[in-house]
Each structure stands twice: as structure tokens, then as C-alpha cells.
Amino acid sequence: MRILLVEDDAALANALCSYLVAKAFVVDVAPSIAEARAALAAVQYAAVLLDLHLGDGDGLSLLPSVRALRDRPIVIVLTARDQVTDRIRGLDAGADDYLIKPYDPAELLARLRAVERRRSASSSPVLQLGKLEIDLARDLVRKDGIPVTLTQKEWALLRVMATRPDRIHTRENLADALYGFGDEADSNTLEVFISRLRRKLGRSHIQTLRGLGYRLSFSPEDEDE
Template sequence: MRILLVEDDLPLAEAVCSYLRGRSYTVDHVPTLAAARAHLVGAAYEAVLLDLHLGDGDGLSLLPLLRALPQVPVTLVLTARDQVSDRIRGLDAGADDYLVKPYDPEELLARLRAVNRRRAATHDPLVQVGALEIDLGRELVRLSGRPVLLTPKEWALLRVMAARPEHVHTREALLDALYGFDEEADSNTLEVFVSRLRRKLGRDAIATLRGQGYRLAGGGAA
């Protein structure tokens, strides 16, 4: 999951980024609404963690842009405002959920997972490609009926491909799912993760289209 954190409290932002990255999430941090808008145009995010009180305006002013994106990311409002009216205003403006500061990072992750499950339940979260069964809502993978355990990075890569299983995903798009703007990846990083997925899902699970990218091709023999 690639996450955009919009937070102008730098010590808090560093702590949240460290916690999430330590659990293999990809996180980009920006301190202003202007920077957030630029990032949202330049990259695809699955979640936005949005502080309400920012130096250049009210965080809720970002919500119309989020709702207009082709792939609407989950929006979790992070705020020190604990009045009921502020919570209602945020939810009415389009936020999926909120957390009042100070909050526990484990609760933050739990709420992200819960909102993702609710969002997926309104669509078809189950993707079947050959012998592979991928439940996007519950983050579960089965091969020929048997559960497959994936690391967070492996899941992030598979999730991107499973969301559009017939699509050829470019190297750049897949690396975006694994690393933020301020993280550098080795030249063969993507190939390493693809190889790991093939070992777990079968060597024919992911097809390589030379010069184009990768796409799901169904599970095969390991």
C-alpha cells in the first residue's frame, strides 16, 4: 500500500513514517496542501492520512480533489480537534474515517485495514486468475485452494496487478507501489520481488512482456 501523509508536525510525521515503513508500507510525507496536490497528481496512492490544521489551509479543502481522482484513495483524517461537529464536518466532506490525536499507530493501521475492507466490499474484491484466488478486501491469497503467505511488499506488488489483472503494468508503475519518492531502489529490486512471487504462486503466475512490463497470468506449477 502506498500512503501519502499530509502532516505539518514534523516529529509526529517522522514517527508515523518510521512506524509504517518498518511494516513495509510505502509512505510519502508532505507538510502542506500545495505539496499534497502535486504528489496526488504525480503518483497513485491507496490511502491519504490528512491533518486538518495545516499552515496553508484547512486539510478538508483537499477532499474534492481526492474524490475526483480516477482511483479514489482511502482518506483518514488525523486531527487534534475532538469536537463532534469537526468529526461530522470531515465525514460529510468525504473522509472515510478519522483519528483524534494523540493516537496509537497500531490503531491507525487497524483503521486503514478496516476502511479498505469496507471499500472493497462495495465492489468485487475477489479476483480469480487461473488457480490464483486473490481477495483484495481481506488481503488473502490462495493457490489451488491453499492459503499463501506474502510479505507486505509482496502483497503491495500483487495488489497492483490484481486490481487490473488483464492490464500490462510497467516497471515504473510497479516500483511506485513499492517505494516512495525519497526511497531509492536497486536496479534489480522489482525482478527480485517478481521472482519471490513466482516461487510462492507458481512460475507461470506472472507473465513478463519484454519491453512492456508484467501482468498476472494465473497460478502454475511451482
């Protein structure tokens, strides 16, 4: 899951990035509204974490640009403004949630996942694919009841597909979930991670739709080839 963090406090941005990256998220940081607009035009994000007090204006001015996107990301406002009127203004402007600074990163993570579930029309954080169980709330995968160990990148890739299991995910969409700005990746990296996931989860659980992309399969079969 790729996130845009719009925050001009470098120390706070670095600390939050480190926390979210450890939870298998990919995070890009934009310290200004102008840079955030440029990032949104270049990348399809799953979520935007938006500070309101920025050097070049009010963070809420970014929300029309977010709403105009065809596949609109989740928006969680992060701000020191604690008045009820400020919260109402943010939610009315199009934010999905609102968190007041200082906040516990674990609470942000819980809220991010809760909004993520609402947007994916799923009330449960657990996805069942035959003998495979994917628990998005606890970053846990079980196969036949036995935990499966995934690397950070493997989990980031699986999370995107599991959050929207009804969707065909393009190579570009999945690649965005793996790498942020400045990260290096060669052209066949995505296929390498897909192959590793298939070995660990079972080949039948990830479908390849030629010319379109990849999709999780709800088939109860679990063929390890």
C-alpha cells in the same frame, strides 16, 4: 501500498512513517497542502492520511483535489478536533474515515485495512488462490498451509495485487507501491521482485500481460517451474 501522509508535526510524521514502513507500506510525507497537491499530481496513491490543522490552511481544502482524481485514494482524516460536527464535516467533504488524536497506530492500521477492503468490494481480508492463501489483515501468506516468508518489498508488491485481484496492474502502479520519493531503484527492480514472488508463491499465480502489466491468477494450478 503507497500512502501520502499530510502532517506538519515532524516528530509525529516520522514515528508514523516508521510504523507503517515496518508493515510494508511506502509512505511519502507532505507537511503542507501545497506539497500534498504536488504529490497527488505526481503519484497514484492508495491512501491519504490527512491532518486538518496545517500551516497553509485547513486540510479539508485538499479533498476536492483528491475527489477529482480518476482513481481516488482512500482518505482517513487524523485530527485533534473531536467534536461530532467536525467529524460530520470531514465525512461530508469526502473523507472515508476519521481518527482522533492521540490514536494508537494499530487502530489506524486496522481502519486503513478496513476501508481498503470496502473500496476493493471484499468483505474478507483473506484471498484464496488455489493452494495459496493471502491474509491481508495479518500480513500472512500460506502455501499448502505452510507460511511463506516474504521480504518487506515483496509483501508490499503482493499486497497491491491482492487488494485488487480483478485489476491489471501497470508497471508504474506497482513501482509506486515499492518506492517513495528519494528512494533509488534501477529499471529492472520490479521484474526482480516479480521473479522472487513467483519462485515463492508459484509461477502460475502471477500473470504477465505483455504491454499491460501483471495480474494475480485464480488458477488452481500451481506450477513451480
